[in-house]
């Protein structure tokens with residue numbers, strides 16, 4: 001399958017899909033929009049988190065692979081992918097999964113090949129506070145992620161509580177602003 005959009009195309013190689021830029025894309029530029037999306041309260045392997053119990057499902061999002069050195073971020077306010085650095089023509093569009101998902105539907109071992117590859121990839125909530133700090137500094141996370149982690153003291157006691165179904169409730173004893 002090959003789907004082509006204004007600035008990117010979806011390329012399938014050996015049953016593996018990826019999104020590749022067709023042109024130079026500048027820092028902060030919209031890479032592609034995700035207006036044709038649906039929202040749901042539960043996470044799956046094919047959703048991206050936009051709120052505490054709010055997950056977006058979009059065919060294009062499904063094709064954006066993880067990298068520990070990503071070139072894009074999902075803009076949870078404007079529901080689009082946005083470049084966080086200048087992207088060359090032919091470069092794969094990637095984002096940092098733990099910078100969107102506070103837990104992952106499936107943790108995995110990364111082989112993105114970047115110098116700063118974290119190896120084992122878990123959700124944001126399960127990452128080491130030092131890594132969370134660097135994610136916030138590099139801006140490789142969603143606005144939702146920033147809201148969660150900047151409004152909380154980064155320690156396990158002030159982060160949202162997760163129930164058995166993976167749904168989160170804001171901690172009652174802190175001043176976290178965790179509404180979606």
Ligand SMILES: [Zn+2]
Nearest residue numbers: 068110112117
């Ligand atoms: Zn990696």
